[in-house]
Amino acid sequence: MFAVDLVRGRYHSSNGREARLLEHVKKVAEAGNPQAVLDAIDQYAHSQEFFMNVGDDKGKILLQEMDKLPAPPKAVLELGTYCGYSTILLAAHLKDPSAKVYTIDICEENVEIAKQMIAHAGLTERVVHVVKPLDQAVQELRAALKSQKADCFEVVFIDHEKSVYLSDLLLLVKEQLIKEGSVVVADNLKIPGAPEYVKWMKQQSDFSFEQHSVCMGPSALWLHDIIGAIGRSNCSPGCGCCCC
Numbered sequence: 001m002f003a004v005d006l007v008r009g010r011y012h013s014s015n016g017r018e019a020r021l022l023e024h025v026k027k028v029a030e031a032g033n034p035q036a037v038l039d040a041i042d043q044y045a046h047s048q049e050f051f052m053n054v055g056d057d058k059g060k061i062l063l064q065e066m067d068k069l070p071a072p073p074k075a076v077l078e079l080g081t082y083c084g085y086s087t088i089l090l091a092a093h094l095k096d097p098s099a100k101v102y103t104i105d106i107c108e109e110n111v112e113i114a115k116q117m118i119a120h121a122g123l124t125e126r127v128v129h130v131v132k133p134l135d136q137a138v139q140e141l142r143a144a145l146k147s148q149k150a151d152c153f154e155v156v157f158i159d160h161e162k163s164v165y166l167s168d169l170l171l172l173v174k175e176q177l178i179k180e181g182s183v184v185v186a187d188n189l190k191i192p193g194a195p196e197y198v199k200w201m202k203q204q205s206d207f208s209f210e211q212h213s214v215c216m217g218p219s220a221l222w223l224h225d226i227i228g229a230i231g232r233s234n235c236s237p238g239c240g241c242c243c244c
């Protein structure tokens with residue numbers, strides 16, 4: 001419990017900036033227009049206060065990877081909802097009319113903000129919130145896939161607590177919530193960094209792995225962040241690889 005509270009404290013500001021972001025979006029962005037909501041978030045984040053949103057540059061890479069799938073995904077999984085930026089990005093990009101984004105976060109305060117942000121974007125029907133860590137959500141996700149008539153999550157966006165990137169990925173593989181052909185995109189692999197995840201991905205022959213370096217931060221100090229670790233799972237159940 002103490003550990004969870006520590007994580008919550010790190011991921012939700014005590015100064016109310018997430019609520020200010022929501023207020024700004026409601027004021028300036030046309031309701032029901034996801035792109036207007038994303039633009040309003042980007043504009044506020046670039047000019048007013050720092051937020052942990054994936055942002056427009058890295059967001060483009062995420063969508064490009066999604067577009068490389070042979071068919072539009074039915075089920076997308078996100079680890080780390082925060083204020084809903086990437087959830088809106090993913091949900092607005094769904095092409096299959098029954099497809100949904102399942103988004104996980106352990107911080108109720110963030111999820112409350114995200115729900116309102118997503119509602120303002122007009123995407124409530126496309127998003128399912130799960131407010132618990134992945135290891136407690138496996139049965140719920142399995143049931144969700146069944147109701148979605150999907151075999152697995154075809155896209156996973158990992159953007160939550162860096163120290164559990166690898167353990168959560170391994171859980172997804174073990175529980176067969178991702179399968180051959182699923183694409184896994186992970187943010188912040190350089191800053192703050194998830195070295196174990198990167199090391200593991202690089203060692204796998206059953207995942208093909210690429211990294212994208214993106215410049216971010218104030219113009220005086222360009223920081224290279226890496227989204228990526230675009231892991232394309234090549235393993236199929238029982239194929240005998242290290243994951244199966």
Ligand SMILES: C[S@@+](CC[C@H](N)C(=O)[O-])C[C@H]1O[C@@H](n2cnc3c(N)ncnc32)[C@H](O)[C@@H]1O
Pocket residue numbers: 007008011012052053054055079080081082083084085086087104105106107110132133134159160161164
């Ligand atoms: C970097 S933010 C996510 C940003 C979001 N993907 C976006 O681009 O708009 C990280 C989020 O992960 C959540 N989080 C931290 N640890 C978590 C865990 N173990 N499981 C699920 N969510 C977690 C935090 O509460 C926070 O909202």
